[in-house]
Amino acid sequence: MSVDELGAAVATVRILDEAGDLVDGADRPDSDALLAGYRQLVHGRRLNEQAGALVRQGRLAVYPSSRGQEACQVACVTALSEGDWLFPTYRDAVAIATRGVDPVEVLSMLKGDWHCGYDPAQHRVAPQATPLATQLLHAVGVAHAARLKGEDTVVMALCGDGATSEGDFHEACNFAAVFASPVVFFVQNNKYAISVPLARQSVAPSLASKAVGYGMPGVRVDGNDLGALSTVLGEAVEQARRGGGPTLVEADTYRVEAHTNADDATRYRTTDEVDEWAGRDPLTRVSAYLRGVGALDDDIEAEFAADADRMAARVREGLGVDVAPDPDELFAHVYATPTQQLVQQRAALQGEFDVEEA
Amino acid sequence: MSVDELGAAVATVRILDEAGDLVDGADRPDSDALLAGYRQLVHGRRLNEQAGALVRQGRLAVYPSSRGQEACQVACVTALSEGDWLFPTYRDAVAIATRGVDPVEVLSMLKGDWHCGYDPAQHRVAPQATPLATQLLHAVGVAHAARLKGEDTVVMALCGDGATSEGDFHEACNFAAVFASPVVFFVQNNKYAISVPLARQSVAPSLASKAVGYGMPGVRVDGNDLGALSTVLGEAVEQARRGGGPTLVEADTYRVEAHTNADDATRYRTTDEVDEWAGRDPLTRVSAYLRGVGALDDDIEAEFAADADRMAARVREGLGVDVAPDPDELFAHVYATPTQQLVQQRAALQGEFDVEEA
Amino acid sequence: MTAKMTMAQAINSALRDAMTADESVVVFGEDVGPLGGVFRVTEGLTRDFGEDRCFDTPLAESGIVGMAAGMAMNGMRPVVEMQFDAFAYPAFEQIVSHVAKFGNRTRGTLRLPMVIRIPYAGGIGGVEHHCDSSEAYYAHTAGLTVVAPADNTDAYALLRAAIEWPDPVVYLEPKRHYFSNEEVDLAAADSTIGRAAVVRKGRDATLIAYGPSVPVALAAAEEAATEGRDLGVVDLRSIVPFDDDTVCEQVKHTGRAVVVAEAPGFASVASEIAARVTERCFHYLEAPVRRVTGFDIPYPAPKLEHFHLPDTARILDAVDELQWEEQP
């Protein structure tokens, strides 16, 4: 069997097509669940938009938008139970907010106040990882520790298509497979790593096919299809919880905006390509379907929008408050107990302020 | 298609069975080539034995034996042309000698004289790599440079089953696949990484199946079957030379001796297991076949043995010569031109000798 | 032959001129191709020299450095970009165990002429992992040559020199100066690796700095001058090899010295400078060599970085403490 055939054997799971119609042979999704998901999609979209606006107003330094990827952001979180863990990247603010973390806290990192604005232990959400793929190993460690402690925790570990090229991706997948760790590796294949297109990242027929080499199941799913994502991720989570080990899930999606506001995407891709993907919006197809089955109408839509507006207002307000930078923060957390040297360095800095004040 | 099915789809190529009989459907190997290969197998086995003896006599500090893997060692080199490159590990002394490097030079590293006893550029054999999997990336670099320069060089990059777990293995395979570099990745799966068995390294159905995730062909071959190895590696080399990109070849073989003389293999495996594999010796089946077709007899066998004895005698002699350690060597090669600091440090050391002598 | 350009442009010019002069020079890394790099340092190189000479790789730094090492083995002169300081760490094993040691291992038969460009240090309000001053890791590693330009002329000159150097060079780009516009005289540039520059002569004390700390030291010297103190500034330019002669000559002359560097001070390049200057100039010193460095902490969040970075006030405080009165 040729490699092409092997790779092609990993097909893409879909439930709804771009128009919101059920694809042939798919099970009809549960409307209540889908409606709840839709509400979160609306919220997620709104958060992406609000964060973008805050950047333009200079309230946030930078924001990596997940516009177009909101179905991934929502589905990977709704698949989890309370005791589970989420390991997000810098692009996954919407997922973190969906998990229940206050968006103001999430965004405060990008405001520059601190490296991580929320308490990871409280929410079971790891700090957003910047060094690519490194967090996948932490996810395996959390999962393995849970297994050793006899807990039924599952860990959802996120990364992008670019990150799959890093050595740590390989080591994490392999460790999880060998230890049968309860981890779901969820790759949001949004086709770009900053400017570098997928074709420069991999010539495998799919990223999900990498699972073969680790001896774990690999599933490719339409990343703009909330129902399909929920099914696939839900199954992967339950399999992990049952002791069935890790799964690699690749979502076929697209980064509709530039890498961040600092990026100029016109340098490396055409607007035609972007427009085509904008036409596969993850929100549209869900609303079309829900309206089709009578589960969504203008009133509900308006209610969701109002909800999202309130959230956005809270975000604006929260990020409008300037936290006075506290130099103690430089030294307080480096070690559980600051070393003698740090105490002295802190005192020296305090001395500078005392002089300034005098 | 399940992962098991995908992995199983990578079957093991064989030509001769343990008894030296042609397996069903296999093409009859060329007797002349096989006989030439057999001569090298005898040489390789002798080198392994001689090096082991030198360790016991205290002439070598350590030797990682490739006993049982000689067919791999020979085949990966005979598949190459003169302008090609070989990237070996610490276990591949026999391959390097097969490539034409003086075994005395090869072993001088293990005697402790210098980090690499031969001139890599002269033989197009990289220094034996110790940090696992790192050399695979150098192999890709050499291959990519050759392609850019328009040369038809092919690079044979060796590693063990354990090394496939390292991040650099992943990065090297992926780079080679993306750049369609003329590299053959040749994994000698000898079932152990020091004490750690294959099952702790990977739960994939085969190591060759890792090729799927890079979009390159993966082939599993009986690593104790010289003819099969020559065919598979020869084809992979020619495909690379033709511009067809890299191949991952996994040899199913066994490390018959301990990791090195310093290792105690009884701590982690049974003698039954070792005996079973000793029964699949790569030399026996070739000689049985060649005798069966009348291409080998006692005279030729004696001639090969005498040849190998001469080589072994040269090795004993060469390694018996003690090279006086030259402190200049510490400083001479760190930079093309020693820095002022190194010149001073060298002078200080010289000063110590002057004092001693005075 | 002077022109006004930013440091990013000066580096770009150096790459262009080197690629034009020598066919074996190739540039690669993450986003260095069509995008021209996240700091636009490689702008236009793919367009002007083609895909084979400047290209994007898969996203893997160990891969980038390891592949560069292999290309250097096979006669090319790779110049690779690590996107930010902290993203060079995945390549650490390749850099330390191979790039630094390959020439030595092969007794000089296979040297690795290659350049690892690293945008480094802080001052740009970057999120975590984008502002590390990582020079100590490289400077401590025997076999590496480590240079850090402080101005745009040196950015050009040192990169040209690094690309021609027979050994691997870690070329540290003070990223906060990428967009500083300066008059650059490419012809007059000193491209000697291993030579420090006395960028300001002074009588009273010597400030020793490199990379992004040089402008800060110069500003401090300016300010001190208004207060009647005459401070000299030495710009190392090259951390390895280290120019003992130039540095010590100045320190002997002034009898007092302050080392300025952004990196955490513990076991750092600043420690080395203080130690070696003291060893060589002990009896000329009126006071211990002082170090003004970053604190021994992870690089802080943007809103806090100004507390961390050495500034003119902190340098002048250190100078004040150089025991100008008679000691007991």
Place this chain on the structure above:
Amino acid sequence: MTAKMTMAQAINSALRDAMTADESVVVFGEDVGPLGGVFRVTEGLTRDFGEDRCFDTPLAESGIVGMAAGMAMNGMRPVVEMQFDAFAYPAFEQIVSHVAKFGNRTRGTLRLPMVIRIPYAGGIGGVEHHCDSSEAYYAHTAGLTVVAPADNTDAYALLRAAIEWPDPVVYLEPKRHYFSNEEVDLAAADSTIGRAAVVRKGRDATLIAYGPSVPVALAAAEEAATEGRDLGVVDLRSIVPFDDDTVCEQVKHTGRAVVVAEAPGFASVASEIAARVTERCFHYLEAPVRRVTGFDIPYPAPKLEHFHLPDTARILDAVDELQWEEQP
């Protein structure tokens, strides 16, 4: 409660006692399971504590350290082994960008209590990559605690302390002493991280050392005594945090100091010691602090290593140069 044991056994005892005392302590790495480690440090742990408490991993150091970080996040206390110094480099990004910084990043809400054991330094005639003195890389990285025992009692005590420490510890094992047999008093052991030990009092000069250099310094002091010179020896035990008080007290007392360390000297821990001792004791010093370190070269091949390693002769030479006569 003394017993005769090797350093490998002392470390083994510390692991055993910690695993017995605290269920959350787990040991893993390459070959640490059934084999008991290539130096037999983890001998019998899998047998006695079970597969879940001591196990082999796939061969990937970044994986090992990254997984340990995750386990520490989830309430365990992992103790991982890097097989040799140079084989910790693949884990460098995990160590520097996560292990060192995680507690800081999360403002203390998620600290990572974990120990990275690294058999380090030379003197065993090992092939390349098996003898690196890599402590400077870790000591320079804020957020790491770095300890190096010099004798078997400390090997036990410091490892017990490291495992109980709330922050990640890099525990450096001087591998050339693994098989040295010593009387060990486990009960009397000082398990204070951050405290140096005056292992020999002296009047004339202070030798400052850590890890494998301590026995060499002690031997030099013995020899000096026969020549009428009274040298003290300070064993740092803990490189970070650094015990300024103990070190400076001794140096002020003797007015002269030599730092001894195996690692290449440039931008090293030895540089730091020389620099900070000078800063703090300048007016007590009769001579510049001297450094006796490895040369600035990659660790040499076995037959050449004796040229490289600091020995008693080289230490005594340095002591001789501490300007015992009046200076001009």
